[in-house]
Amino acid sequence: MSTPIDLSTLDAPRIRAAIAAGEFTAREAAQAGLERIEALDGAVHAFNQVTPDLAFAAADRIDALVAGGAGADELPPLAGVPVAFKDNMNLIGTNTTCSSRILENYQSVYDCTAVARMLDAGAVPLGKLNMDEFAFGSSTENSAFGPTHNPWDTDRVPGGSSGGSAAAVSAGMAAITLGSDTGGSIRQPGALCGVVAMKPTYGRVSRYGCVAFASSLDQIGPFSKTVEETALALNAICGKDSMDATSVTRPAEDFTEGLNDGVKGMRIAIVRDMLEMEGVAPEVKASTLAMAEKYAAMGAEVGEVDLPSAQYGLSAYYIIGPAEASSNLARFDGIRYGHRVKDAEDVIDLYMRSRAEGFGPESIRRIMLGTYALSAGYYDAYYGQAQKARTIIIRDFERAFADYDVLLTPTTPTTAFKIGEKSADPLSMYLSDIYTIPVNLAGICGLSIPVGLGADSGLPIGLQLMGTHFAESTILRAARALEADLKFDTTPPVVRNLGA
């Protein structure tokens, strides 16, 4: 039954090249992806929805190009590459549920810009990926449709909120996926699942069509097994969009250019005070220090900086994020679409019960937090203060980037934790984003790259590389240098156990 194509051993450029060379068709590649989903997603549950019709239609367009004589140079850059999207991104022909009961039956009426750009680049959409409800969470346990399991240990969480996006790539169910990152929702699951995961600079990628969590923090970004694929995905999705007033106009960039130029002369610093924070696992701390040494050995100028304000990031984030979310989620009111109670007595009753039934506990918690933070008399003490903290964090980063090109921290304080381990304690769950949140608050770019398995846990550890605004090329180059040096095997046990 199985086709000879093993997507987990093929990256996007090789898939495209093979299709161009006639080794296999895009339809066969799509079929291989769908079969991998069939085989593994029962255990992993990365997908909320699988879309064979959309996949085959896109694949057939590529195959038609090949049949029409298009060679390797004429095919679009992601031709035939199986991809999938976090379920907060609109795609006509799919439901966009945000893993919430309130949008369970919501059918997209338009395409998210980033999704459309991936498809324009020739990618083949296999489906929509599980997430924490409305991206509220760090474990994907807050999905109304059940948790996603980490392919490295299915008793453990994949991280979140883009847990489905990370797990799908890790398990070879798609070569590239898109997620969204508000406080670490791309990088943290990327680290926990042992894949490359990037949050671009705020404004790089249009947010149009991605259901908003916190508008001033949200950014779409890619997951992949290799740095090069992440660069290719950025090539596809970056750029000004007239539908998003916060997207920025920049000169066109090819993020694959200079990817292999190495780090000689690059100024790289460990963020010392963040590394010394409480709650960091010794194996994680040791790994970060070891990576800094590797960079020094590769010719980078390695130093140390402090980001003293970063410790306020979590508090500021848990004001700003919920405040904006409470506003962004108001529209889910049961009037125009989404869950609506049948027997409402009046409009207030309709609002209150539709929302109470439709939203899960974490969504309700964040809506209440945010509503409170914006209330008359509390605004200055909470939202106003949080914005001030944000300004101070931005200044700290500016100071650090005056001296360094790349800043290093662990992506997460620990490796993947057990399903259920933290779900009763929101605060400890919130702490797993302690390293990633300041990047969103400052609007800069950050990337997580797998750097090995923990000496104690045996699970993937991620290193976070942070660059200043629009310095994606720099951190991609640094990440690529490490990737080439480490040759980390991204294949998780759940794939190895397939006996392929």
Added chain:
Amino acid sequence: MSKDRLLEVLERWEPVIGLEIHTELTSTRTKMFCGCEVAFGGEPNTRVCPVCLGMPGALPVPNQYAIEQTVLAGLATECTIAPHSLFHRKQYFYPDMPKDYQISQYDQPFCEDGQILVEVDGGGVAQRLDVADGTGVTPAEDGSYTARIGITRIHLEEDTGKMVHVGGSEGRLAGATKSLVDFNRAGTPLIELVSEPDIRTPEEARRFAQKLRLIWLSLGISDCSMEEGSMRVDGNISLRKRGTVEFGVKAEVKNMNSFKSLHDALVYEILRQAELLDSGGTVVQETRHWDVGAKRTSALRSKEAAHDYRYFPEPDMTPFEFSEEFIDGIRQRLPELPDAKKIRFMATWGLPVHDATVLTSDLEMAEFFEAAVTIGGAERAKPIANLMLNDLAAHLNAAGISVTASKVVPAMVDELVALVEEGTISGKQAKDVFTEMAETGDAPGAIVEIRGLKQVSDTGAIEAVVDRIIAENPDKVEGYRSGRTGLMGFFVGQVMREMGGQANPAVVNEVLGRRLSS
């Protein structure tokens, strides 16, 4: 009835009135934050898209032209344009608001601190008891006055959709079994102007709103149709004892859908509040609804009373920085405003203030007048103005049409004035000619020709008739000559009747005077 009562109440109580006027920028082709067309009515929910329906993931992109129109409105009302401004989200749940927040402006609106001048004449003067001492009030010799009304701010926001309630009476919520929402209007650019509480009488309020409408029409930013709701006026009104400074408790009055409603609702509120206060009661701070049929205001359920809108800066957009160059560029687009036009009509065409005020209070009439005097010259300005303010205005009023919809064009008015001026027809004949030309659209010269209306100024012909009348009425001649000079009217009437009304009255008078005294 209520007018006398009002004057009596105003002796003791001084109303303090501020208006909030919403105007849709109907001149923008597209909505405030999306590309949907701006228009009135139409099949429900046909001018909508993911953005103005608040679909998940959709984002607002500000309409640059609407922002420029708002700045233009600010400059026309002498506002300061903020160099730094932004949008806020105003949050509350209502089915006509797709996102359950309205993108509006809060503490940093585009325009602040302006003013407009409001002329009040006629009956309104009596209501303003302190014309001479009132701050910012300039009295004129004829008893009219000009009041300076401050503008607190003008901000830009998006309009909501429209609710339609089915099953009850007259589309009201009470008794309805079903509520429908039409989002065609949702997202239409809307400016909100807030006046200072500088208004003291219902008449001033009406004049203020009319003047504002005239300015907006001059700018071309909106069609300002109160009927279609593209201009909506709400009022805040309180009373304070004459001579005191402290404001009383105010009520907000909504649903005043015409200038007359605005005036009448405020009169009603003044009387209602005075009655409460006079009887030792207190005014409750609340929103009241003007019922134009019942001619009364009534309290709306106070569900919206203590609303916390949880304003915060709109994170989907970056703040706005307006440079001096940008603001000056908009200033270049300012057309001639009504006050300047009035002064020019007086200076260039020699019109008295009343004529200039009335003619410039209607853009189309002003344009009509200018076209007519451009043909006829400045010396005909006054008779042209007279004809427009009397015959033409009466005709338009009776027909219920605007001047551009009538068959009368500027050249016809000038020609008609010229016919009278040359003595071809009398002023009385001119009225008949006007009526006919307004009906048919025929040129006045042609009407005079066809109807044989030419005035007889030939002295010989008139003398012949005068002599016959004198001969036929010896007793009346006797009477006149013995001092009953009032009989002159009898003779003039006889002559005119004899000549079918076509005799030149001046000549008839002259001949009669000569013959009777000889």
